[in-house]
Amino acid sequence: MSVNRPLSKFSIRKRFARYLDNGAIAAWLFLTPALILLAIFVLYPIAYLLYLSFTTGSFTRSGIHWSGLRNYWRLVLSPDFWQVLGNTAYFTTATVIPSLVIPLGLAVLLDRTLALRGLLRTAYFIPSITSLVAVGLGFRWLFQTDGPVNQGLSALGLAPIAWLSSPTWAMPVLILLSIWKQLGFNMVVFLAGLQTIPVNRYEAAELDGAGAWQKFWHITLPGLRPTLVFVAVTTAIFTLRSFEQVYVITGGGPLNSTNLLVYYIYDQAFAQFDFGYAAAAATLLLGVTLVLVYFQLKGWGEGGEA
Secondary structure, eight states: OOOOOOOOOOHHHHHHHHHHTTTHHHHHHHHHHHHHIIIIIIIIHHHHHHHTOOOOOOSSSSOOOEOTTTHHHHHHHHHHHHHHHHHHHHHHHHHHHHHHHHHHHHHHHHHOTTTTTHHHHHHGGGGSSSHHHHHHHHHHHHTTTTHHHHHHHHHHTTOOOTTTTTTTTTHHHHHHHHHHHHHHHHHHHHHHHHSSOOHHHHHHHTTTTTOOHHIIIIIHHHTHHHHHHHHHHHHHHHTTTTTIIIIIIIIOOSSTTTTTTTHHHHHHHHHHHHHHHHHHHHHHHHHHHHHHHHHHHHHHHHHHHH
């Protein structure tokens, strides 16, 4: 029978030295500052958000009180919330698809030998580094009733459109702005993805008599699968968190037709002072974002295995 004996000082030192040789302590020493900041600025706010979603009241003398699932039940029964979800789904879908197709086409063109392609890359990327508030003010000026867009329509003999006061046309203005804003970033990511595709695949395809479309469909797209997943998810997250466009251009109107989820959360929290209800809506948004990130990591892993 083996008897458990207490560890001697020598064996403890030996194990500690072996642990130190593995670099574990050094790794934790380097990671600790980042983990502390992560806990303070990410994990704690998320935990406090979850707590607030189960409470009612505000940060006044009356304070906040535990209410269980009441806020989530209010979300389910609120017609305004369902309209906002519909607006957000429409805005996200109509933004993500063109924000994938147009930058991909531009990246394929600019990846080849094209005159002034460096200048064109810079020109397309400038919107990505421009202030969204400034861009929103510019679009509001362009699409106002007597703005340049309507002046152009009048010059063509067409009737002017009340872009920003029409429930039909206000959302397309926000979608156009978001596509234009995201175009340059996505194009640069696609250009980086194109550099990872081996040139010998295209050379072999040319020897087999493949045309430009066949090479794009059978070589470029499969080679860009991880990049496509990354761009789709990041663009979807960008559109889901859209706030500045709505705040600067439409304010959620007209008739609540451009009220997106983040603006709705802001309005409920800082205009209606209903923090618990706003936290419940924000928690749902967080859940959707985590699902998107999961699909991104899954798609990236599958792409890496391929």
